[in-house]
Amino acid sequence: MMRWWPVFLRNMLVWRKLAIPSLVGNIAEPLMWLIAFGYGIGSLVGQVEVLGQKVPYLLFLASGSICMSAMNAASFEALYSAYSRMSVQKTWDGILNAPIGLADILLAEMLWAAFKSIFSVTAILGVMVFLGVLLSPKIWLAWPILLLVGMTFSSIALIFNALAKGYDFFTYYFTLFLTPMTFMSGVFFPREQLPEWLQKGAAFLPLSQAIDLIRPLFLDRWPENALEHVLFLSLTALIAYTTALQLTKKRFQKD
């Protein structure tokens, strides 16, 4: 039943060889955003009102950008890296000749992308705590939620992986899907700033759901409708994963 594990372990062993440079990249970028925007824009903006509470912009941004990092890390791994293994290196074809099924491989890839995502997220959280940006004791609860966020976005990304004909396809996914979502989900500014008609729809974006859970925890408060948000993310992950599996099976029947 644990047939996915050796595949997961394979990815981890490769990553271990390149872990330090990849970790530096994974942490450096979100931290640059945080510092440039948080301190730069933060000094212009001052405080932002969230849930009737005035909070420093840096903290507001930190709680949004940690969700963005979870999303980006998971998406990147489940798109570019999974595609390399599936289509370029033919690693999956090799594994399929062993007693391991396509469903096991896909599950391993999904969990692996989520793991890589939570690994980066943990490092960034560590730096935030170290810099004194993050003081909330509820941060421990943010951790499992961010793992779920990673699983949700890696599942969605695997759909696009199954459909891709080349790496170029993923540029569309990032620029047409993830980037607009980042702006509409309240990472950089509260969703209340959006036109009202857009606000209602934007609340149902998976990244918005993640931020609605994480941001209060960063502010040492309990999120409202937490169960609904968790269910929404879990259900999105499940549907996306099932769809990705069907599409991947179809792709492999063709060759």
Place this chain on the structure above:
Amino acid sequence: MKKALLSCEQLVKSYGALQVVNALSFEIYPGECLGLIGPNGAGKTTTLKMCLGLIEPDAGRILAFDQEMPTHALSIKSHMGVVSQFDTLDPDFTCAENLQVYGRYFGLKKDYLRDKIPQLLEFAALSNKANDRPGALSGGMKRRLSLARALINDPALLLLDEPTTGLDPQARHVMWERLQELVRAGKSILLTTHFMDEAERLCDRLIVIDRGEKIAQGSPKALIAEHLERMVVEVYGVFDKERVLADLSALAQRVEQSGETLFFYANDPSALNLALSKSPQIRSFHRPSNLEDLFLKLTGRQIREGA
């Protein structure tokens, strides 16, 4: 008669209007090397993939190790070893790590792998490359590492898809020696190839397929005896083709033309050779007929569209 390790019954597979495999049946018995030969696009790789449960046939039945494919694909694959047409080695791992990681896919234990990996590297003549990555290996070494990897679970049946395509003669001979060693050790091999010398040398039994259908089967010798005259005289060079054909056709059982070369198939070519020796400007080459002649007779000399 021994019980078949793997048997395919009436396999059918098509992609849209293109029929890739059509009513193909065969079985492979313990200890034999069975060759699946046919031109590019004949359906060899698709057939192998169906035997592995990777592609589902439209109709037909595959039974291996007393289990039904693809329902029990994973259990069946634990008894098989596969070398696919293109290497799928992990470029980021060393040779030894490649075997280690692959062994884990079979659920093999650490202790077993610790003993097995050096043996396999030695078998593949790669002991001194244990800590090199595949990128540092030659084409022949990579193929041998793929073969070693396919042996990690000590399989009873090996499926090899064009194992020597793209290798130089030295590397091919080393590969052949290893495969013969495996058959001597009691393994069964199902091999696809379009090298007739390879098929003749390695295979106990051959199945010729073309356009997804079985068109002939038997041992290499029996197939040649059944379908071909004993000898061939190839005639080429600068000559009047029509006149030579008119003069010499009666001396052979059968004549084939390919471009500017004439092939005279004859059981006794002595009269033909005598006639040719009188025209020294005509160049000729006299040899026993072989599997390649058979292959070309059965599948035609023209190049296929899209191949």
